[in-house]
Amino acid sequence: MFGLSGEPISLDPSVTADGNTAYVTTQIYNSLISFKPGTVDLQPDLALRWTVSSDSLTWTFYLRQNVKFHDGTPLNAEAVRFNFMRWWDPSNEFGAKKPFLGWKNNLGGFKGEDGSLVKDIKVRNQYAIDIILDKPYPALGSILADSGLFGIASPTAIKKNPAQYGTPAGIAVGTGPFMLKKWTSGVNVDLVRNPNYFRAGLPKSEALLFRFVKDPSSRLNELLTGGVDIAAELLPDQLKAIQSNVKLNAVLRPALNLGYLGLNTSYKPLADVRVRTAIASALNKKAIVETFWTGLGITDGHLLPPPLAKNYAKSVTDYKFDPAAAKKMLADAGYPNGFALDLWYMPVSRPYYPTPKPIAEAMAADLSAIGIKVNLKTEDWAKYLQDRQDGKFQAFMLGFVYVTDPDSAYTYLIAPGSTTDITWNSPEANTALESARKLSNPAQRLPLYQKVDEIMFREAVRIPIVHSRLLVASGVGVKGWIPSPTGSEKLDTVEK
Incomplete structure (x- = not known):
């Protein structure tokens, strides 16, 4: 039994991609390729192998043969194309009747839009399918490996009743290790x-039973009393209690996220x-992370999270905490007495x-020590996100979760259309990214x-504060449970 923090929104991958949904759909469906357990390295799944053309525009996936959906119908290239077309084409009659944001x-x-990376999807033969891109995109493999988003469903099952597919009143049929038995709304999802x-x-x-237990304290109590065998999304301040209990094992999910100061x-x-570097040097990041993440945080000088460490430059470690040096940098830049700075903090908790707010207050205290007079500000979350994107903030706190490829991470952080919040552009960095996109070999x-x-370390426009492991x-x-950095993993190897 698995304790989730809430109920899935739908068991149709094309409808939503929240964490609770993904945990369940990952058990029901397989994707073309997947992540090796506990890592973000790619491995075969429904596709035994895949190739990328010399121009990096055509990805060909060669499917396993003799694989069947839970309803007994065969997996083949036509079934895969059916799924991709209902995701890609909003006018598809078997789509979710609203844009699939996971795709966008x-x-x-979507199909017909200027921004679409996908140009066409073609069946090559019964067990091979081509995804043709408009321009090279090396992150495609990592994107498609998310079975919570891109799980392949039975076309026959969807066609039976499209409106109810994936709902408590309907069915959900994939090729995965577990099949849907019953979804009792508000209570649990029962898989066999x-x-x-x-x-x-x-x-x-x-069997595998997902129970919905909203409160973290209640989830931990259910774990203690045997109401669940695994509990997700626990809080950092619960770590010591778990570690001190001989009946429990604390597991730290690898840190596939970033909290930064923009x-x-x-x-x-x-x-x-020089001013930006002074700010980075004035922040006692180690003390901040130890205080607010209670053993779950990792701090370094990299924007990419630790599971992507092979992409780190050896010359980059972290900004040295050195208030005296920071003061000198400010003076050299013409601010011997500091300056005023509006620092915006998020109104909601994120991993x-x-x-x-307390984290922002700690940052403000560190900056005040070098003469920077910080004004802390916040606002409604939706407005916060929009104002940040519109470049209205001087300094701000934000981050991302579950980015599994350096290209997609850097596209989010530094691509020309993504830097309106920091009013910054680096032709040198973007040229490197464009060059990488043209290479099919990861090495x-x-x-x-x-x-x-x-x-990015040198420019200090987004200062990495923390990569947070999740408890x-x-x-x-x-036995046999291997937590994934992505936040949801197949439970096919788990036993009790």
């Missing part, structure tokens, strides 16, 4: 073992890199910033991503 956010746009799963000997368990160069003092892209790492826990009798 990751692949630029798929006896025809294509991975021999899996799943290990005969500095808008349209504000005159922040246009000077990378669990308590935004050849590494030096280019490492170059971007060096540039989950299990009973000591649970």
Whole structure:
């Protein structure tokens, strides 16, 4: 039994991609490719192998043969194309009747839109399918490996009743290790073992029950009393209690996120890199992370999270905490007495910033020590996001979660259309990213991503504060559980 923080919105991957939904749909569906357990490295899933053309525009996926959906219908290239067309084409009669934001956010746009990275989807033969791109996009493999977003569903099942597919009143049919038995709205989702799963000997368990337990304290109590075997999304301040209990195992999910401090160069003092570096050197990041993440936080000088560490430049470690040096940098830049700075903090808790206001107050205290007079500000979350995007903030707190490829991370952080919040552009960094996109070999892209790492550290427009590991826990009798950095993993190897 697995304790979730809430109920799935739908078991149709094309409808939503929230964490609770993804945990359940990951058990029901497979994607073309997947992540190796506990990592963001790619491995075969429904596709035994895949190739990328010399111009990096055509990705060909070669499917496993003799794989069946839970309803007994065969997996083939036509079934895969059916799924992709209902995601890509908003006018598709079997689509969700609203834009699939998971597609738009990751692949630029829908069929017919200027921003669409996908140009066409073609069946090559019964067990091979081509995804043809408008321009090179090396992150495609990592994007499609998310079975919570891009799980392949049975066309036959969807066509039976499109309006109810994936709802408590309907069905959800994939090729995954577990099959949907019943979804009791407000209570649980009950799954049973798929006896025809294509991975021999899996799943290990005969059944899997997801219970909805909203409050973190209640989830921990359910774990203690045997109401659940695994509890997700626990709080940092619960770590010590779990570690001190012999009945429980604390598990730290690898940190695939980033909390950063953004500095808008349209504000005159922040246009000077010496000032930005002074701010980075004035922040006692280690003390901040130890205080507010209670053992779950990692701080360094990289924007990319630790699971992507192979893309780090060896020359980059972290900004040294040195208030005296920071004061000198300010003086050299023409601000011997400091300056006023509006620092905006988020009004909501996120995994990378669990308590935004106290964290902002700690940053303000550090900056005041070098003469920067900080005014703390916040506003409604929706307005905060829009005003930040419109470049209205001088300095601000933000971050991201579950980015599995350096290209998609850097596109979000530094691509020309993504830097309106910091009013900054680096032709050098963007040239490196464009060059990397034209290379199909990941090893050849590494030096280019490492170059971007060096540039971003030097420029200090987004100062990395923390990569936060997420706390989950299990009973000591649970075996075979390998938490994924992405936040949801297949539970086919878990047994009790």
